[in-house]
Every structure is written in C-alpha cells, then in structure tokens.
Amino acid sequence: MPKKWGNKKQPIKNTRQPTEQKGLTNQNPLFDKYYKSQNLLDDGEWNSFIHTAKQLLPTSFRITGNKSTANDLNQHIKKTYIPFLSQAKLDGVQLPPPKQLDWYPDGLAWQLNLTKQQIRKSPEFKKFQNFLVYENEAGNISRQEAVSMIPPLLLKMDPHHSAIDMCAAPGSKTAQLLEALHSDPHTDPTGLVVANDSDNKRAYLLVHQTSRLPSPNIMVTNHDATSFPNIYTTNPTTQARSKFLFDRVLCDVPCTGDGTVRKNLEIWSHWTPNNGNGLHTLQLRILNRGIQLLKPGGRLVYSTCSINPVENEAVIAAALRDNPQMSLVDAAEELPQLKRKEGLKHWHVNTARDGIDFGDRDLLIENARDERERDRLNDKLPRTMWPPSQQDADNMLLERCLRVYSHQQDTGSFFIAVLEKKEEKTQDKTDEKKEEKSLEKIDETPQQPPADSTKRPLSPQSLTTNNQRPQKKSKKDEPSAEKGKVQPDTTFKEDPFSYLDEHDEDVKSFTAYYKFDDTFPRRNLLVRNPNREAGRTIYLTSDLVRNILHSNDYTRLRLISSGVKLFVKQDNQRAFSDEEKDIVNRCKWRVTNESVSFVKKYLPPQAIFRGTPDDLKSFVEHYHPVISSIGGANGELRDVLQNTHSGSHIVEFSLDNGENGLSQPVYVPLWKSKTSVSMMVDKKERSALSLRLFGEDLSEAGRKQAEVQKQREERMKSAAENALEKEGENEEKKEQDNAETIESKSQPTDLSDQPLETPAPLPATE
C-alpha cells in the first residue's frame, strides 16, 4: 500500500482522491488483462499498483539553479515553511506538510499531497502555494513529475559533457541537463546541451523553458530525431573538420504514457495494447540514431512514461542486437534510495484480432485476410517487438533496465535503461564501418521538415526500422542528382545566425563602456542577421557553439535558437539631457537580467556598485524610484548613483539574514536616467525576491494584487454575513409559518391538504 505521511499519533487528513471523482473512468479491462498477463508484479503488488494508479497524483517540484543557490532555497523551505506548514489544520485535522523525495540528490525535490481545494482552504498552504508560484516564475523552482526527474540523473551529466536531448519538449529534462552543466558556479562549463524536438511549436516551448536557466551553451533544434543530422566541428589549429559525437544522449521518446494515468485520466478510456505496438518502431529508430550520435565511452539513457515492454525492453533488446558496441549499465548503486524493479526478460505481444488471440506472430500473419493485410501486419508488427531467446535476454542483461511503478513511492510509473558505448580501442571495426555508412547516408539525405509525430497518426511506412522494408520516398524526397549537393530546406524560416566581428564598432563601444577585461569572449557574440550587424539583441554563446555554427549550415541543423541574451539596445533617448545623450551614445547596450551573472565576471570590481536590503526595497516598491529617495537614511548607493553617469550599471546586493536563503549575493542590472533609476528585473522575479527578503510582495503589482484580494475577501465576508442574516430571517419566518400552520390546523382552509411538516415556507396569504 502507498505510504501515508505524518506522525502516527496525530490524525492526518486523508488527501487521496480516487480519480473517478473527476467524472472520468479509471477502469479498463484490456489494461488489466494485458498487464496481468505480462507478470509484471505478483498479485499482492499488482493490487497495490492498480489501487495507487487510480488515485490522484501528488504534486512534486524541484529546486533549480546551481548547487549553492538551490541549497539556499531548500534551507529556506525547511527553516521557514515546513515548521509553519506542520501546524496547518483543516476542520481540526492536521494536513501533511511537503515531504522531500528521499532518493533525489541533496533532498532538492519535494512532494506535496494535497488537493487544490485543500490548499485553497488552508491559509498556511495558500501562502506556501503563493511562494511556489513566484519562485517557479522566477525560474528557481520547477514543477515536474517525480519519476520524470530520474533519467537526467542517471545520465550523469558533468560540466564538460556535450549532451543531446533527442525528444526534449516541453523541456523539463533539458532543464535538468542545463543545471548539471552549470552545476559549478565558479567555472564556465565547456560542454553543450542540444535540445531537439520534431514538433515546431513544442520546439519554441523549449526556447522558453531553456531561457529560465540562461546558458551560452544551449542550442535548440527542430528535427525528426530519427534523422538528426550529423554535426561537424573544426579543429582551430589544423582547420580539419570532423564529425562531432556526444558524451551524453537522452532518448525520452514519445510513448503511450500509460505510466501517467494518475494525471492524464483520459488514457484509461483510450488505452489498447495496440497503442504501444504502433510506437515501437519509431522508438527504436530514435534510439538507433541516438546510439549513432553517441561518442565511444559515452552514456545514453532511454526512457518512457509507459510500463509496456513492447515500448521498453523490446526496444532495448532490438538496439542491443543491432549495436554490439552498446551494453546496459548496472545502475543498482545509483540513486540507492529509489525503489525500482528489474527489467523484464520475457513478455507477450498482443496478437488478437476479431476476438481470436493467435498468440504467435507468424500464425497471425498467415491468417491474414488478404495480401494487403499481410503486408500491413508485417509492417506493423516487426519481429523486434518480440522478446529475444532466454539466452540472449540473459546475455543482454535486460534485468538491468529500471522499472518504477506508481505504488513504490506514490508517483507515476516510468521505464529507464542506461546504456554505454564501448571505448574506441575495443570497438569492432565492422561496427564502426556500419555506423560510418549510415551517418554518411544521413549527411547526403536532404533535410526535410520533421513530421509532427505527436499529432499525426503514425503510418506504417513511418514505422519501419533500419532492418525492415525501407521507407518509400516520394520524388520530392530524392537526393539531388548532383552528388553531394543538398536541396535547401525552404520550409525553415528562422533568421540567420552570424557572429559579430570582434572589431565591430558596437563591440568596441560596449567593451570600452563596461571596461571589460581581456578575457571577455568578444568572438562569441551572436546576432540574428546575415550581415554580422548588431541589430537590437546580442547573444553570447560558448566557444563550442561558435565552432559548430561555423562548421555547419544552421538551416541543415534547423537551429531555432542558441545562447543567452546578453545585451539589448536601449536607444530611446527622449529621457536624457543633451549632456547625458552624449554619455549614452557611447554605449546603447544594456545588460539583461539573464546575462548579468555572465557579464559581471569580466568587469573590474569597481564597476560593480554595492547595495543593501534597504536599497533593494526602494527598487522593489517602485519601478522608477527617484534617486534621492533610494535606500533610506544610510544611502551609500544613492550617493554613488547621484554621482555616476546615465546608462547601464550593475549592482551587487548582499541580502543574507540567515533565514531568507540568500547567502549568495544577488546581481541586478540597473538603468539610470536623469533623476530616476530602474531595476531591469522581471515583475515576477521582483515579487519572488521581495517575498523571500521581506516576507511579503511589496512590488507595485504585488500591492495591487493584495488590494484586489482584500476586496474580494471583504465581498465574500459581507456576502456570507448577508446569507447568514437571510438564513436567520428565513428560519424566523419558517418558525412563524409553522406556528401559523399549526394554528390553522383546526380551521378548514385551502391549505388543509398541505402536509404539516412541509419544509418550504408556506405562502403567507393563502
């Protein structure tokens, strides 16, 4: 049975809610029959599993950011919120406080098991919820399904690793990879994260999600992962071009999602065993391409939020058979607190048709109604869906796959396999050749826009694997007759990517203005036009991203975005006096909030101003505080600002009061005009900072919201009072009417056939 939280002596409110209360079914006999036949769990555990799968999922969230800022925020939750929430009661019953996921490193992930209604009704949890919303919007917390956090952890990403997330949107796992890349706040990572998704709209979601953790080392692409193009890099010394392979590959592939039934209730009614069958081939093709992109010695994680062996062990077994340089990693010692089950070595594939279960692939195909159906079945049911022989399954060590079921730690269900590629010296030459060949094929194939495989039904053709019938190509898809010439992809409409010349006038102007030292990466300033001109925005990328963009055509990579927004042009000069215009003309480029932590590294210490919590309060309370009002009595920053020129500046605030979880200084960009200064920080982040520092949202937006809330509460209070009054009046009236009725019992009237105990008030005049 799933665990209950809390102290045994105190009653804890049962927060579980069967999902059927949502008005949708949570039954599916096919689901039960299919999975029972797979012997996933013994009978007792199966009952626990199915019982848990029918309860609503607890909320879970992760603290994001680098280790020191994340630990700070975690301490803040533990010291400030947990004691406060541990007192929370609803109808006299204690509510369970949030609980740390014991298997998540450094306790940085939490689970909260309350319904929305309970949160709304509890003032303590409402306050906590408010805090979570702000911190989430400021990018310091991410809501994420607990089990979905596992694959990136097992990928073991380090700051020097280059990783590709093949099916990345909406990007919760990419965010984890970026955090691992930037886990050391003292060194710039040399690695890379490529976040790819075949769905164009979802690829833009990725751009948004990845901007929550700004990184010069990110590239977002929009490809069908089965044909992700080869990437090349150039050796800066010899200028030799070579194929670039990744240290880490994540294949979190599209799947039936039946491990997420606790939150996606509609899955219950749509589920059939054929759903998984229909995805197997695509999943295998994505994995095979991932393997080709992996460096020898590198690690690959394959995962799904499905418990179906056809989408899981069958895909792994087929990939292992085709790629002998790959093997399953024993992850038993990794995340030791995580309860999990071994991978399956045997499973059944659904071969039922028209109520007859053929039990065998060949028998089913033999009994096809006609040639067309035979072809279709051959396509739809590749042999790779069936388990290997017992001996092969043993040799492959399929038990090393990880299965996490809902009931084990009150989560969703997930499948994860950790694979590694043999180091080059031991890699079989024939494997290398085979791999080379298919890589070349992809180079020569014109890059077509990816089919949106999440929305369109999968055609049998799109589900063929390398070892099955080749996909039929339309004329349009044929490679150009001219050898080596690749047809341009006319559907790709992104603005071009180019790098500013390091001697460009704008580069010179901001280098002089900010007094950047020699280590400032002038060569890595990216713009979105073909002319290498600074338009309105300048991005910063890492050396590796620059190398990749120089060595590859960005349209072939279908690159959507890259790097971190470093400067934006601030050329509205109406606010400045003539003298100030002169100064600002020296540099129109304002540091953005997302880039401030990168920029500050290249500034001389005297170029960074220092501020106090009182100073920050002025910036939080007003969007454009006048300089003379900043910081109360002890206004050092005010004096500094009064005596400096207009334009972009950076301030360091030391805000630690031992409790607010701000032990690291906070850096913010300011824009100074003639008489006032603005903190160039997003509304939500301003509110989150205020909440942590001052215990309430002092920002203009926060004050407005509090006022609206107060008015709403007052309205509700007076409505409740009115209702009470009315109820009292009604009661009074009822009593009076009853008395009248009793009185009238002896007198024959029109009402004599009304039952005496009638609950409705009687019409007074009848």
Ligand SMILES: C[S@@+](CC[C@H](N)C(=O)[O-])C[C@H]1O[C@@H](n2cnc3c(N)ncnc32)[C@H](O)[C@@H]1O
């Ligand atoms: C399970 S979701 C990925 C979730 C994501 N890894 C995360 O943690 O936020 C699968 C994703 O695969 C994408 N997808 C489907 N077919 C694809 C393909 N052939 N190539 C690349 N992406 C694909 C879908 O658009 C979807 O965003």
